[in-house]
Amino acid sequence: DGGITQSPKYLFRKEGQNVTLSCEQNLNHDAMYWYRQDPGQGLRLIYYSQIVNDFQKGDIAEGYSVSREKKESFPLTVTSAQKNPTAFYLCASSITRDNEQFFGPGTRLTVL
């Protein structure tokens, strides 16, 4: 089955701890993205990567970091510097940056 997987679906962490969210795709897509969604709001772009070993900041990158060492993987680290980390995090991928994006099921992060 081709697609985008995010795990886990629910994640709980204590304040002050870094946490890494995984995103894997087997669609052979070049581009990958991370979004954040808060209740009742649309999605906001955190980071994106157009190709392996390259990534750019989105609109709300502060307090987050990413890596793109493999084409199929784009993990997101939520650092302790992120002031409001509790949110629904969505990963997406597309064939290239100009094509439609396909989304994973999301990870709901709660920081206690």
Add this chain to the structure above:
Amino acid sequence: DAKTTQPTSMDCAEGRAANLPCNHSTISGNEYVYWYRQIHSQGPQYIIHGLKNNETNEMASLIITEDRKSSTLILPHATLRDTAVYYCIVRATGANSKLTFGKGITLSVRP
């Protein structure tokens, strides 16, 4: 800043066509109109996109006005599973090709 305007909500009866409007009066010549939907607590799902011509796929039809300042997404036979938030997004290609999600329109399909 959102480049599209959508009503907050609408409903339709199951089996009837759902026509979801979107205004994008400041759209540029190289910008496409994209539609996604999001069912509660799931990732958004791509529906359709277009530039100038009307488009149709297995999920929906997209009707874009001749001046490109507005469009309508048509779900021909709405089912209860189509209840979701629908996002209309204007997106350029190239270096500025990011999706900017507004609040969307909540479609409720009633039995």
